[in-house]
Amino acid sequence: VCLLQNELLPYQWESHAIADPTVVAVWFEKKRNTGITEIIPSPVAGPRAGLVAEALGGLGLRTQSIDDITDDLILKNLYILVANIAGLEVGGTVGELWSNHRALVDTVAGEILQIQSALAERPTDDADMIEALGEVFLADPGHGTKGRSAPHRLRRAIDHADRLGLRVPDLRRIAAAHIP
Known part of the structure; x- marks a missing residue:
């Protein structure tokens, strides 16, 4: 089994009894009528990591084989959720978000990391994660922020927080201002 999906964490495959995927x-992304845009090398873990790396390499994409992918999944989720949620508030690109709205990034990232850490059932080093987020933002600074899924992602993040008993006042403030 090979899994690739946004907002993926181990509890999701474990709940389906998928062992060692x-x-x-x-x-990277591929949208209709565009080429492939790679931001950074894609981490891959699991028994078929070599095969996946070879297949992606055939497309000219870089990978990084690792043992434990959880932190990389949290970083990817952090990227998507911060870009989309903060993008609802200010729009623009991830580079502009990082350069001009750092306080917003830090606030949203802090609340998202609370949720991700609880979902992954492991602590995160928030400072390291936010530093890595900045590196990824600056690897493709022209990438847009709020996609069409942004309101749904924000609602889902708040639903997770509610279920986990987490306070996320800034996510709620953004939702109240930008989701009808």
Whole structure:
């Protein structure tokens, strides 16, 4: 089994009794009528990591084989959720978000990391994660922020927080201002 999906964490495959899957934290995108845009190498872990790396390499994409992909999945989720949720508030690109709205990034990232850490059932080093987030933002600074899924992602993050008993006042404030 090979898993690749946004907002993926181990509890999701474990709840389906999928043991030892090959998992990719995908850091490239392909949209209709465009080429492939790679942001950074995609980490891959699991028994078929070599095969996945070879297949992606055939497309000219870089990978990084690792043993434990959980932190990389959290970083990917952090990227998507911060870009989308903070993008609802200010729009623009991830580079502009990082350069001009750092306080917003830090606030949203802090609340998202609370949720991700609880879902993954492991602590995160928030400072390291936010530093890595900045590196990824600056690897493709022209990448847009709020996609069409942004409101749904924000609602889902708040639903997770509610279920986990976490306070996320800034996510709620953004939702109240930008989701009808």
